Amino acid sequence: MKNPIPHPGPHAHAGNTVRRTMVLVMPALLPATVYGVLLFGWPALYLLLVTVASALVAEAVSLRIAGRPVMPFVTDGSALLTGWLLALTLPPWAPWWIGVAGAIIAIVPAKQVFGGIGQNPFNPAMVARVALLISFPLEMTTFVAPQPLWSGQGPGLLAALDVTFGSGGSLDAVSSATVLGHVKTELGRGVALDAAQAGTWGAGALALGGVAGSLGETSALLILAGGLFLLVRRVISWHIPVAMLATLALLAAVAHGLAPDRFAGAGHHLLAGATLLGAFFIATDLVTSPVTRRGQIIYGAGCGLLVFVIRTWAGYPEGMAFAVMLMNSMTPLIDHYLRPRIYGRDRRGEPLVVADAAGRASHD
Numbered sequence: 001m002k003n004p005i006p007h008p009g010p011h012a013h014a015g016n017t018v019r020r021t022m023v024l025v026m027p028a029l030l031p032a033t034v035y036g037v038l039l040f041g042w043p044a045l046y047l048l049l050v051t052v053a054s055a056l057v058a059e060a061v062s063l064r065i066a067g068r069p070v071m072p073f074v075t076d077g078s079a080l081l082t083g084w085l086l087a088l089t090l091p092p093w094a095p096w097w098i099g100v101a102g103a104i105i106a107i108v109p110a111k112q113v114f115g116g117i118g119q120n121p122f123n124p125a126m127v128a129r130v131a132l133l134i135s136f137p138l139e140m141t142t143f144v145a146p147q148p149l150w151s152g153q154g155p156g157l158l159a160a161l162d163v164t165f166g167s168g169g170s171l172d173a174v175s176s177a178t179v180l181g182h183v184k185t186e187l188g189r190g191v192a193l194d195a196a197q198a199g200t201w202g203a204g205a206l207a208l209g210g211v212a213g214s215l216g217e218t219s220a221l222l223i224l225a226g227g228l229f230l231l232v233r234r235v236i237s238w239h240i241p242v243a244m245l246a247t248l249a250l251l252a253a254v255a256h257g258l259a260p261d262r263f264a265g266a267g268h269h270l271l272a273g274a275t276l277l278g279a280f281f282i283a284t285d286l287v288t289s290p291v292t293r294r295g296q297i298i299y300g301a302g303c304g305l306l307v308f309v310i311r312t313w314a315g316y317p318e319g320m321a322f323a324v325m326l327m328n329s330m331t332p333l334i335d336h337y338l339r340p341r342i343y344g345r346d347r348r349g350e351p352l353v354v355a356d357a358a359g360r361a362s363h364d
Contacts, residue, residue, distance in 0.1 A: 018076045018077070018078060018117065019075070019076045019077055022076060022077025022078055022080070022081050023077060024230070024233050024235045025081055025235060025281070026081065026084075027226075027229070028229045028281070029081075029085075029226055029281065031219075031226060032277075033084070033088065033215075033216050035209060035216075035218075035219050036088065036092065036215040036216040036218065036219075038148060038149050039092075039146045039148055039209065039210070040147055041147045041148065041149050042149065042154070042155060042156070042157055042160030042163075043092060043093045043155065043160045043164045044092035046096070046160060046163075046164040047087060047092065047094055047096070047098075047164055047215065048087040050096045050099040050100060051086055051090070052080055052084055052087065053083075054103035054104065055079045055082050055083025055086070055103040055106060055107055056074060056079050056080060058103055058106075058107035059074050059079035060074050062107060062108055062112035063112070063116075066112065073116065073117065076117070078117045082103075082106050082107065082111070082124050082125050083103050085125040085282065086099075086102050086106055086125040086129065087099060087215055087216070088214060088215050088216025089125065089129050089214050089216070089274060089277070090129075090132075090140070090215055091139070091141070091143050091214060092144065092215040093142070093143075093163055093164070094139055094140070094142075095139060095164060095165075096164050098136065098139050098140070101136075102128040102131075105128040105132070106124040107124065109127070110123075110124040110128060118287055120288065121288065121328060122329070123285050123328060126320075126321040126325050127325065130321045130322060133321070143175065143177065143178050143181075143212045143214075144175055144212060145175070146210055146211070176212035177212065178211070178212050178213045178214075178273065178317065178318075179213070179268075180273045180311065180317040180318055181317040183196045183317075184311070187262065192261040193260065193262065194261070197264070197268070203267050206220055206272055207221050207271055208221060209221070209222065214274065217273065217276075217277045220270070220275075223276040223277050223281075224276055224280075227241060227279070227281070230281075230284075236284040237293070237296065239296035239300060240279070240284050240297075240299060240300035240303075241279040241283070242300070243296070243297040243298075243299075243304065244278075244283055244300035244301065244303045245276075245279050245304065247300070247301040247305055248266075248269050248270065248304035248305075249269065249270055250266075251304070252265055252266040252268070252269040252270075252308060253266045269307075274320040275320065278303070278307070278320040278323075278324060279300075279303075282320070282324055283300060283303050283324050283327070288328040288331060289328075289331060290331050290334045290335050292335070292338045292339070292340050294338050295335060298334055299327050299330065302327045302330060303324060306323035306326055306327065307319045310323060
């Protein structure tokens with residue numbers, strides 16, 4: 001949408017563009033994505049392709065209906081990345097229509113209805129995930145144990161079509177709870193934490209990612225590597241991820257210290273589920289997060305607090321999508337009270353006092 005109101009200068013352009021930002025995020029996501037496909041087999045690849053393609057089609061149709069140019073926006077990478085991120089948060093053997101429905105929700109009501117990129121108040125991928133989780137809880141909570149590609153355990157190239165586009169195959173035979181879901185269920189039954197975490201879900205398994213979970217969030221190390229790449233290339237700043245992870249870790253450590261049998265420790269919360277994916281790739285969305293550094297720290301801390309509260313006391317074992325959306329709603333309020341300083345004015349908006357060559361003070 002064109003803005004007919006010219007804003008006063010001075011202006012500075014750092015040379016960054018929407019397309020450049022999206023292009024830099026893609027290689028950061030690639031290692032965790034490839035690993036997810038290798039870990040969960042052909043159905044995971046089919047779901048990823050369906051979700052991304054649906055997001056691109058939904059973007060093109062929405063733009064055409066709105067009378068806006070299609071190619072400049074479809075090719076800027078934003079719709080592709082939305083579909084990609086959404087796919088990484090889905091169960092890897094989810095049916096095709098989950099990917100299609102999620103992509104349409106993310107692009108149409110969560111993004112284009114508000115005016116397109118830069119106008120949406122909530123992260124589109126998280127809006128879609130929450131809507132799918134509430135509407136289709138069975139499909140969104142049916143996870144499978146790792147079925148590595150070419151291992152002979154999972155379906156082949158053609159048999160996987162039946163998993164994604166057909167009857168769903170033999171999901172009951174390979175289904176498995178996620179680490180967060182299993183531990184929350186066991187703790188709810190009164191089982192002590194050590195017994196609930198017993199098995200193959202140690203810190204090493206969580207870091208490497210050989211566990212059941214969503215398509216692209218099982219390998220903490222690969223997601224962390226992608227997040228560090230974004231920090232090094234200055235696509236994101238450290239404020240939101242650090243504030244979020246530190247808050248979550250601090251709360252988990254305190255709770256675990258007070259009641260070690262009832263509350264999981266910091267390592268469990270940091271390595272399991274979508275913690276790192278959310279901290280580096282979702283909560284840092286430039287459109288839906290605060291502008292100032294101080295605001296970003298508050299926003300990140302709020303995300304960490306809400307993730308801990310939802311995981312510990314609410315009905316959902318994960319909580320990342322809900323936490324990010326709730327803090328998205330706080331972004332305008334944070335930006336209102338923590339406004340960036342305007343050039344030539346102090347933080348209260350008053351003109352700066354400057355002195356001329358004769359030493360006479362005047363307002364800038």
